[in-house]
Amino acid sequence: MAGSAAAAQLSPHRRVALIEMEDTPGYHSTGRSAAIWVQNYGPHDVRELSRLSRAFFQAPPEGFSEVPLMLHRPVLFPAHAGQMEEMEALLADGIGLRQITAEQASALVPALRPGYVAAAALEDDAFDMDVAAIHQGFLRMLRANGGTLALRSRAGRIERVGDGWRVETSGGAVFRAPVVINAAGAWGDEVAAHASVTPLGLQPKRRTAAIVNPEPWDAEHWPMTIDVAHTWYARPEARTRLLVSPADETPMDPQDIQPGELDIALGIDRMQQALDITVKRVEHAWAGLRTFTRDGSLAIGWDARAEGFFWAVGQGGYGIQTSPAAGRLVTDLVLGQDPGEAGGILAQVAPGRFG
Ligand SMILES: Cc1cc2nc3c(=O)[nH]c(=O)nc-3n(C[C@H](O)[C@H](O)[C@H](O)COP(=O)(O)OP(=O)(O)OC[C@H]3O[C@@H](n4cnc5c(N)ncnc54)[C@H](O)[C@@H]3O)c2cc1C
Structure with missing residues (x-):
């Protein structure tokens, strides 16, 4: 690109x-x-x-x-009770973010587990590319x-x-x-x-993504959900699927990078702590390199x-x-x-x- x-x-x-x-x-x-x-x-x-x-x-x-080239897709940042500092930092630092209630967060992403969200923020001005x-x-x-x-x-x-x-x-x-x-x-x-x-x-760093089927949930119009501490995220994909990532940043040499089983499992496990989604199988997974100065x-x-x-x-x-x-x-x-x-x-x- x-x-x-x-x-x-x-x-x-x-x-x-x-x-x-x-x-x-x-x-x-x-x-x-x-x-x-x-x-x-x-x-x-x-x-x-x-x-x-x-x-x-x-x-x-x-x-x-x-x-x-762009379609509207807001981003929801949920925080559990142990992540209040991260939520404060996000709100202090960000432009166009607004705090919403746990009920409002659940209305946007009904799969959120009851009691999980202690605070939430919504970035409305975000897009799928x-x-x-x-x-x-x-x-x-x-x-x-x-x-x-x-x-x-x-x-x-x-x-x-x-x-x-x-x-x-x-x-x-x-x-x-x-x-x-x-x-x-x-x-x-x-x-x-x-x-x-x-x-x-x-320094190239590996990041992993996996595609799962969130059925019976219909995730098409959910916002992207990014854990406030950036330990996982999930984004609706191709109308009926969900892309899940553990937001991993493992240093790697330049190469045709492949996903690790552990990172795939980690992403799903972290997502499942917040979202009540049963993952029967991973349909597809990949990894890519994000390269930083x-x-x-x-x-x-x-x-x-x-x-x-x-x-x-x-x-x-x-x-x-x-x-x-x-x-x-x-x-x-x-x-x-x-x-x-x-x-x-x-x-x-x-x-x-x-x-
Ligand atoms: C899982 C994941 C999620 C991401 N999510 C987002 C996102 O939501 N939004 C966003 O903006 N970015 C995102 N990124 C980051 C984004 O993908 C990268 O920043 C971007 O693709 C980098 O583009 P690039 O052209 O620098 O690298 P590349 O696409 O890797 O291109 C570099 C090219 O150089 C070529 N090359 C290397 N050496 C040589 C050589 N000697 N001779 C000829 N060709 C050579 C390679 O073959 C390669 O095609 C994500 C990345 C990953 C892995």
Whole structure:
């Protein structure tokens, strides 16, 4: 998503090649997300990029997508009696959150166990995102502007030659360009190392998701439910199912990550402490990598030492909901343009902050 959003928005102005090692774009983190846009999530730079992305999702450019990119899905944060501090912190920190009663929470999610909710908050201004439509929209935009999508092309040797870069891929193709944008997700540090650029210390973390059938409950119109301490969440999926996650954050090396049985069981167990749902079987489960910088903010900007090397990494758990504005910021900085409102987060996302 990071690569496609930047490539698409750069493509009217420059010749752009998006280099992807897999057969299918979006095979890694992008295809494995929970697909939710929430304003009250992540550090300040993330909240700004999410806020600035909203207008794009609500009114994308002509021809971007035939389906809506966002659909309203409020978020309910329940707290049990032992989680009052977390609830206070959430309410103190968040914009547009309102406290609701346990009865109101149960009316929204009738499967909540009687007596579980000691306090609850509702974030009404949240959305499901159509990740595939967003991703395909960016790729279509890239192609429409004459850009290239090179699949099955692992960027291996990346060398500074003269005043530009030479990138050799596993297929043997060679790309030459004055600018290389590193949007390799969990592999961001590996790609930097290929280019003899000092890594930032990125840490991919595994997150697991499982699909279950909540019958006899009809969950289609429930809000997403996120435990106030972020130890699990559940989101209605494909009308009749529920996506359940233990909100795990296990440090991992970059890889085609698979879900662990224990994490799947943990997510279901935690969800069942709050919701009276019998899970007969897990219909499908997957895991993806959420990749963070050392301080949790994104890294968007020129490398402090390697000329023409640009970072667009550290999207963590917010790479979809921030993608239009993050891709716009990459574009403005690469073109040397004023980034407008996003200029306020430049110091927070500067890759040079890591020394
Ligand atoms: C379970 C889960 C739930 C999530 N929920 C949300 C959510 O609700 N909302 C949200 O906004 N975000 C969410 N996220 C986070 C979001 O999925 C990521 O932030 C986002 O997908 C990151 O996109 P990316 O393009 O940086 O990474 P990726 O999608 O992983 O893309 C990086 C690409 O680089 C390619 N690559 C790597 N090395 C090379 C190389 N040497 N040569 C060529 N290609 C290479 C890889 O093949 C890959 O396709 C979630 C993530 C998970 C796992």
